[in-house]
Amino acid sequence: MRTAYKVRAYPDSEQAAQLGRTFGCVRLVWNKTLDARHRAYHAHGKKTSYKETDAALTAWKKTEELAFLSEVSSVPLQQTLRHQHTAYANFFAGRAKYPRFKSRNGRQSAHYTRSAFTLRGGRLKLAKHAKPLVFAWSWDAGILASLNPTMVIVSREPDGRWYVTFAVDTEDPEPAPETGRTVGVDLGVKDFAVLSTGEKVPNPRHMDRKARNLARYQRQMARKQPGSANRRKAKNKVARTHRKIRNARADFLHRVSTRLVREHDVIALEDLNIAGMSSSAKGTPDTPGRNVRAKAGLNRAVRDAAFGEFRRQLEYKAERAGKRVVVIDRWYPSSRTCSACGHLLKSLTLSVRHWTCPDCGTRHDRDHNAAKNILAAGLAVAGETPGDACGAGVNPQGASPRSSATKQETRPVRFGIPGH
Numbered sequence: 001m002r003t004a005y006k007v008r009a010y011p012d013s014e015q016a017a018q019l020g021r022t023f024g025c026v027r028l029v030w031n032k033t034l035d036a037r038h039r040a041y042h043a044h045g046k047k048t049s050y051k052e053t054d055a056a057l058t059a060w061k062k063t064e065e066l067a068f069l070s071e072v073s074s075v076p077l078q079q080t081l082r083h084q085h086t087a088y089a090n091f092f093a094g095r096a097k098y099p100r101f102k103s104r105n106g107r108q109s110a111h112y113t114r115s116a117f118t119l120r121g122g123r124l125k126l127a128k129h130a131k132p133l134v135f136a137w138s139w140d141a142g143i144l145a146s147l148n149p150t151m152v153i154v155s156r157e158p159d160g161r162w163y164v165t166f167a168v169d170t171e172d173p174e175p176a177p178e179t180g181r182t183v184g185v186d187l188g189v190k191d192f193a194v195l196s197t198g199e200k201v202p203n204p205r206h207m208d209r210k211a212r213n214l215a216r217y218q219r220q221m222a223r224k225q226p227g228s229a230n231r232r233k234a235k236n237k238v239a240r241t242h243r244k245i246r247n248a249r250a251d252f253l254h255r256v257s258t259r260l261v262r263e264h265d266v267i268a269l270e271d272l273n274i275a276g277m278s279s280s281a282k283g284t285p286d287t288p289g290r291n292v293r294a295k296a297g298l299n300r301a302v303r304d305a306a307f308g309e310f311r312r313q314l315e316y317k318a319e320r321a322g323k324r325v326v327v328i329d330r331w332y333p334s335s336r337t338c339s340a341c342g343h344l345l346k347s348l349t350l351s352v353r354h355w356t357c358p359d360c361g362t363r364h365d366r367d368h369n370a371a372k373n374i375l376a377a378g379l380a381v382a383g384e385t386p387g388d389a390c391g392a393g394v395n396p397q398g399a400s401p402r403s404s405a406t407k408q409e410t411r412p413v414r415f416g417i418p419g420h
Contacts, residue, residue, distance in 0.1 A: 001172050001320070005147070009135040009154065009162040016162075018129060019154060022072040023108035029057060029069070030080050031101045037088065047092075050085040057081065073127035075116035083111075109155035117152045121145075124152065124164065135164045159239035175322025182266040182384070184375025186334065186367050187310070189301045193256065194367035196375040201256060206248045207304040214241045249306055257313040261321050267314060268378020271330040274308050326378035334370040334377070338362060 011019060036056065037048045057077060060066040069077065090096035116127040122144050123132040133154070137144050149166040156162050184196035192203040207214075217237040224231035260267055311327070318325045328334075336345040343359035353366050 001170050002167060003170050004165050004167050005139065005143075006163055006165045007135045007137055009133055009164040011133055011162055012131070015129060015131065015133060018072070019110065019156070019162075021068075022076055022110045022128075023156065024104075025069050025072045026076050026080050026110050027102045027104060027108070028066075029060075029077050030084060032060070033057075033081060033084055034099055034101060037084075047088075050081060053081045053085070054078070071128075073110075073112070073116050075112055075127060076110035079111040079113065105158065107155060107157055109153055112152045112154070114150060119147060119149060119152075119166075126152070126154070133164065157239070157243065159236055159243050161243070173320055176262070178265050179263055181264045182375060182379060183260065183264045183268070184371040184373070184378060185260070185267060185269040186371040186374055187269065187272060187305070187307050188367060189298065189305060191367060192305060194365075194371050196368070196371040198368055200367075203301075203305060204248070204252050205301070205304060206245045206252070207300060210241055210245050214238065214245075217241055249304070250309075253306060253310050253313055257310060257317055260314065261317045261323055264323065266324050266326060266378065266382055266384065267318065268326045268328060268374050268381075269311065269314075270332065270334065270374055271327045272307055273330055274302065324382060326381050328374060328377045328381065332373075332377055334373040335366055337369075337373050338364065339369050339372040339376070 033053050033056070037053075040046050040048050057069075061069045084099060087096065087099040091098050112126060118125045122137065122141075124135060125132050147166060147168065149168050151167040153165040153167065154162070155165070186194045188194065189203060191200045193201040195201070217234065221231060221234035221238055224234050311325075315325050317323075333344060336348045337343070338357040338360060340362040341357060341360040343357050345355070348355065348366070354364065355366065356363050
């Protein structure tokens with residue numbers, strides 16, 4: 001199993017300059033190779049192999065214009081070619097979007113394999129560096145003493161902070177003890193998650209809490225002269241605000257996902273169409289401005305909630321703990337189905353938060369009812385007893401039979417290669 005330790009790094013001025021040159025060379029090799037691949041495919045319909053990109057890199061180093069590529073370690077440059085080859089393979093397999101060009105304004109990173117670094121006695125020495133790179137270790141000192149990383153990743157965030165990530169291959173952990181409990185999770189914007197137990201996890205709305213400060217810093221940056229030192233300082237303020245939002249969001253998602261995996265053996269949730277939920281907020285000319293603002297607010301709230309990241313964390317943590325995450329079909333009518341008798345409503349608008357079943361008279365909270373149905377459908381998929389709620393095997397009365405719940409694997413989405 002692959003795991004990683006990420007810590008703060010504190011390079012001196014000389015090391016920062018050398019790493020900055022390395023980042024620039026990595027970015028240049030990525031962009032130049034991506035452009036060559038793009039042109040070759042559109043001109044001749046030909047896919048470029050890794051061997052061809054490696055030969056091109058060697059030729060670039062021999063030219064007078066790009067001779068500076070030899071001034072940095074060749075390992076991060078080779079890793080860049082490997083990563084791009086993998087990115088293209090994932091694109092053509094339908095697992096990812098088309099690779100994009102790298103910008104100097106975003107996160108910068110360089111990957112060093114074992115041939116380009118040494119870690120002895122807690123001291124990290126990188127290739128082409130005269131002195132060890134200082135970093136702050138946050139775990140037990142014994143872990144660092146026995147650490148045998150397969151790769152070291154040095155990165156710099158837009159706010160100027162430096163980090164070192166140690167990638168380590170470890171043995172699979174022992175499965176966590178069974179709890180005998182299961183849960184269905186209904187994700188939403190009003191409440192981040194409503195559980196089948198009736199518990200509601202409030203949505204912290206991290207972006208909203210920092211929106212005023214972020215808008216003020218962005219206005220200040222917009223008034224500064226491009227390329228000036230004052231604009232760079234204002235830009236760092238914006239980047240720091242985004243970092244605080246990002247860290248708060250990650251902490252919240254880790255806390256919730258860890259608790260769910262620790263307390264339950266089976267976790268059921270819907271395969272949400274996140275791209276559809278956070279669709280473009282641009283309105284047509286006949287669309288009232290108020291509706292455009294409401295749609296933009298929903299778009300921002302969905303992205304701030306990070307449902308996709310939450311599901312990713314649930315899945316990898318459950319796999320490590322020997323638990324199970326069941327994802328049911330996104331078209332399963334969990335909100336419109338009565339969890340008591342299985343009656344299916346013909347329609348249910350988003351504004352209706354509570355409703356009464358016309359068949360059995362049960363009063364439902366919309367989200368709690370959906371979570372109970374998600375759990376029942378998930379248990380049916382997992383081959384376990386659905387429990388009290390009406391799951392996939394119930395035919396609703398007074399309506400056409402609904403679709404059965406099935407485990408929903410992520411469907412590949414193929415994006416066309418952008419044109420010139």
